Amino acid sequence: MKSEIWAIGGGKGGTGKSFVTSSIGMNLAQQGKRVTLIDADLGGANLHTFLRMKKPKHSLTDFFESKTPLSDIIKNTDVPNLRFITGDVRSLDTTGVKYAQKLKLYRHIRNISSDYVLIDLGAGSNHDTIDSFLVADRMIAVILPEETSLDNLYLFIKKVLFRKVNRLLGDYGLRDIARKAWEERNRKEIRNIKELILYVKNISPEIRTLVEKSLADFTLYIIVNQVKNEQHIETGFATKSILQQYFELDAKYLGYIRYNEFFWKFVKDTNSFKQFSPSVSTALEIGSIVQNLMENKQLNLSQVHNGI
Amino acid sequence: MEFNTDTLKKYLDILDLDPDSHPTPDEIYRAYHKLETFYTSDSIVLDPLDDELDDNERILILQKLEDAFHFLNDHFKAESQEEELLGSPENVNIEIEDTLVEYVPETDWEERVSLEDHIPISIEQTNEIEPEKEIEPVITLSNEEESENHVEYITPPATIETPIEIKSIPEPPKENGTHSLENLPVNGLVFQMVREKKGLSINDLASQTGIAERDLIALEMEQFEKFQEAGDLRYFIVSLAKALSMDHLRAAEEYMKRYRQWKREHEY
Known part of the structure; x- marks a missing residue:
């Protein structure tokens, strides 16, 4: 049976993607699911730190360059059911990886004997990162309730849209149309990605249908991290609304994680990040997010008002 | 209890309501009002889109939200009216005026103009039009x-x-x-x-x-x-x-x- 792939990304900024990835992974593993975490973070693959592991010898770079099989690169962790692949600085966020190689990697990833594969894309937003994002079954963005974080998210989304549309056109031998249109955007009065997509849709009814279908398939799952008040919680709903109404993408608000100043103290002192005590509020919040992911549900207003 | 159709779920989703729920008019209005307030204010979520999410876009979005509100309100009001007839506890019926939500873009007071002046009207005219012809009322x-x-x-x-x-x-x-x-x-x-x-x-x-x-x-x-x-x-x-x-x-x-x-x- 093929594994389900969840990608965690969303663009620049230390929003806590690695933390969220490892937390979700651990939660699933503790439920008895087989989980493989993949660290594809350019900013310094550091997922292993969260797992209290030494940096592994083999990485995805070896997969690409030495054709080392994934099974040799996957490492067990101290947590049962939880395994781990490190990306290395060079592996997924360089433009050097050929498309065919990426496809090969995705095929292999799909066939890892895991129930869930979680890919931490970190801060990356180039083609490789975005393609990895697009290949996932669930695309998860972690944001902070700060303007820069939203700014980065929108930038990321625009790149994703652009990439998606370009790839689609490429499949029909029209690869350069979107790119050229964007380059000539002043002349064509295309002001932003939305208008570019409209332009592409108007090329022909067939293209329009394809683009609409492609975008209808796309759902972005939102997690707001380091929430300190109710307004921060609202950021998730607001972001979801903008994505739906302005970017015209399907979006779901998975949940939020409260800022917990005791959390890091807890981790450092007890060195027991791996042992999540269910009474820790963060663990509960993660659990709720995971449940929403598995049941394809999301946060709604009444849950927030009544207190989860 | 009836299950919600896909259409209903879609509109419930737009207003961040539980897709399996049967919200009261009060809940629907509050959900709508929250989003309406969001789109007519500044916030960290909207500010990064300042240069591209212009007034017209906001109006379009507000219209969609208003439609969602009306749709849900009409639908669930009918249900709650039924309940009233059958002797349920009183419901609060809240209606909003059927007018376009007024969104006035931020400008200096001196320059403040009504949105209506902004909206261009551009129906093409062709040579075939004879100016003297009037249009019959009925x-x-x-x-x-x-x-x-x-x-x-x-x-x-x-x-x-x-x-x-x-x-x-x-x-x-x-x-x-x-x-x-x-x-x-x-x-x-x-x-x-x-x-x-x-x-x-x-x-x-x-x-x-x-x-x-x-x-x-x-x-x-x-x-x-x-x-x-x-x-x-x-x-x-x-x-x-x-x-x-x-x-x-x-x-x-x-x-x-x-x-x-x-x-x-x-x-x-």
């Missing part, structure tokens, strides 16, 4: 008759069997004999007139917009009962208006108003 379309002052380009589509009486449209203001189709409040008949002035058939428009011919006809005839979802209707109107080089925002606003009025009159 026009009956039928296959047989043609009234004296009947504007010659109005012809009923071939597939319409029964004569339809179009309710009155206000007389356009007369300005130095210039043709004033653009000043008419938009309704189905106006769409038809604009279309015919451009020399387009229903078939042409169908090809251009991707909207089915029968739907285009229903739009022009204001056969509202043929449209299940307000959202779809608005989408058609906007597409149609754009294809006819009309101001799509105004068209949507005015046409949907008529739709809602019809809905209210046809509720049980």
Whole structure:
């Protein structure tokens, strides 16, 4: 049976993607699911730190360059059911990886004997990162309730849209149309990605249908991290609304994680990040997010008002 | 308990309500109001989009939210009215005025202008227009008759069997004999007139917009009962208006108003 792939990304900024990835992974593993975490973070693959592991010898770079099989690169962790692949600085966020190689990697990833594969894309937003994002079954963005974080998210989304549309056109031998249109955007009065997509849709009814279908398939799952008040919680709903109404993408608000100043103290002192005590509020919040992911549900207003 | 249809779930989702729930009018209104406030204020979520999410876009979005509100309110109000009849505890019925939510962009007080001044009106004029021709306040379309002052380009589509009486449209203001189709409040008949002035058939428009011919006809005839979802209707109107080089925002606003009025009159 093929594994389900969840990608965690969303663009620049230390929003806590690695933390969220490892937390979700651990939660699933503790439920008895087989989980493989993949660290594809350019900013310094550091997922292993969260797992209290030494940096592994083999990485995805070896997969690409030495054709080392994934099974040799996957490492067990101290947590049962939880395994781990490190990306290395060079592996997924360089433009050097050929498309065919990426496809090969995705095929292999799909066939890892895991129930869930979680890919931490970190801060990356180039083609490789975005393609990895697009290949996932669930695309998860972690944001902070700060303007820069939203700014980065929108930038990321625009790149994703652009990439998606370009790839689609490429499949029909029209690869350069979107790119050229964007380059000539002043002349064509295309002001932003939305208008570019409209332009592409108007090329022909067939293209329009394809683009609409492609975008209808796309759902972005939102997690707001380091929430300190109710307004921060609202950021998730607001972001979801903008994505739906302005970017015209399907979006779901998975949940939020409260800022917990005791959390890091807890981790450092007890060195027991791996042992999540269910009474820790963060663990509960993660659990709720995971449940929403598995049941394809999301946060709604009444849950927030009544207190989860 | 009835389960919610996909359409209902979609509208519930837009307002961040539980898709399996049957919200009270109060809950619906509060959910709508929260989003309305969001889109008419500044926030960290909106500020990064300042240069591209302009006033027109906000208005469009607010319209969609308003439609969602109306749809859900109408739907669940009907349910709660039923409950009242059956002796349930009192419900609070909250209605919002059926007006466009006023969004005034931030400007200096001196420069503050009404949004209406911003909205451009741009219906093409062609040479075929004779300025002296007026539009009759009441026009009956039928296959047989043609009234004296009947504007010659109005012809009923071939597939319409029964004569339809179009309710009155206000007389356009007369300005130095210039043709004033653009000043008419938009309704189905106006769409038809604009279309015919451009020399387009229903078939042409169908090809251009991707909207089915029968739907285009229903739009022009204001056969509202043929449209299940307000959202779809608005989408058609906007597409149609754009294809006819009309101001799509105004068209949507005015046409949907008529739709809602019809809905209210046809509720049980």
